[in-house]
Amino acid sequence: MQSDNVQQTDVQSDNMQQNDAQQGKTQSEILQQDGERVARSGPPSTATDLEKMGSGAMFDAIAHRYDMLNRVLSLGVDQGWRRRTVEALDLPSGARVLDVATGTGDLALRIARIGGVQVDGVDPSTNMLALAQEKAVRAETPNVSFHEGDAQALPYANDTFDACCIAFGIRNVPDRRAGVREMARVTKAGGRVAILELSEPRSGILGPLARFHIRQVVPWVGGVLSGAREYRYLQQSVAAFPPPEEFAALLEDCGLNVLRVESLTFGVCCLYVCAVSQQ
Numbered sequence: 001m002q003s004d005n006v007q008q009t010d011v012q013s014d015n016m017q018q019n020d021a022q023q024g025k026t027q028s029e030i031l032q033q034d035g036e037r038v039a040r041s042g043p044p045s046t047a048t049d050l051e052k053m054g055s056g057a058m059f060d061a062i063a064h065r066y067d068m069l070n071r072v073l074s075l076g077v078d079q080g081w082r083r084r085t086v087e088a089l090d091l092p093s094g095a096r097v098l099d100v101a102t103g104t105g106d107l108a109l110r111i112a113r114i115g116g117v118q119v120d121g122v123d124p125s126t127n128m129l130a131l132a133q134e135k136a137v138r139a140e141t142p143n144v145s146f147h148e149g150d151a152q153a154l155p156y157a158n159d160t161f162d163a164c165c166i167a168f169g170i171r172n173v174p175d176r177r178a179g180v181r182e183m184a185r186v187t188k189a190g191g192r193v194a195i196l197e198l199s200e201p202r203s204g205i206l207g208p209l210a211r212f213h214i215r216q217v218v219p220w221v222g223g224v225l226s227g228a229r230e231y232r233y234l235q236q237s238v239a240a241f242p243p244p245e246e247f248a249a250l251l252e253d254c255g256l257n258v259l260r261v262e263s264l265t266f267g268v269c270c271l272y273v274c275a276v277s278q279q
């Protein structure tokens with residue numbers, strides 16, 4: 001187919017974390033307190049606060065509840081979507097794979113379970129990465145490593161990876177074109193790039209129900225369970241994301257051949273399966 005209002009300073013935050021560490025708290029407990037400090041701080045009021053929506057800083061604040069909220073808000077189907085994404089990568093044996101906006105590492109860890117592959121996960125959120133690292137240790141997956149980085153300037157040389165993926169991340173990248181071009185740049189020609197992203201179902205019998213879920217249920221349940229306003233951002237950013245045909249055209253513009261677009265769960269989610277164009 002061609003187709004967050006962090007009102008405390010970094011120093012205050014560091015001091016609080018040191019005190020927590022001295023009191024013998026686990027990493028997860030410290031992260032949870034961090035999130036609650038940010039969540040209590042009210043709605044975004046300045047340009048800087050708004051810029052933080054969707055950024056690593058925002059995800060730092062909700063990291064401790066991110067996995068639980070994912071399961072609840074997606075009614076448990078998010079892991080099935082990630083499984084589809086791994087299948088779509090069609091990985092050769094011994095593949096080196098990059099997971100961009102890896103967050104708490106669910107997709108990277110799923111790929112790493114395939115024998116013989118080497119996986120890198122990149123994300124700007126230190127708290128999300130700390131949880132990913134804890135999960136990798138618990139799962140005894142030494143073939144995955146996590147690094148801080150921005151999708152718009154990936155810290156890798158050209159043609160480093162056999163395949164690349166991003167799940168629920170491209171929506172948060174301020175310059176999407178730059179993010180897609182970077183994924184194409186670091187992936188070898190012909191290698192697969194799989195992009196999984198939420199979308200607003202626009203048609204179908206269950207479209208109105210799915211729209212109600214994402215417009216009303218997700219922000220409300222997300223707000224109640226996380227105590228934070230970030231889940232309103234989730235609904236707004238999904239509504240603002242381009243429809244599948246438009247996003248597929250952007251992918252083509254940025255050096256990818258779109259092989260197919262899979263509409264998942266009544267169109268709530270789309271999987272864009274691409275290959276890096278041969279030069």
Ligand SMILES: C[S@@+](CC[C@H](N)C(=O)[O-])C[C@H]1O[C@@H](n2cnc3c(N)ncnc32)[C@H](O)[C@@H]1O
Nearest residue numbers: 055056059101102103125150151167168169172
């Ligand atoms: C909704 S989470 C998705 C996490 C994970 N991929 C998953 O499947 O659960 C979005 C992630 O995008 C990351 N992110 C935000 N801005 C980014 C950027 N400019 N470059 C890379 N990742 C970014 C956030 O820190 C967050 O971890």
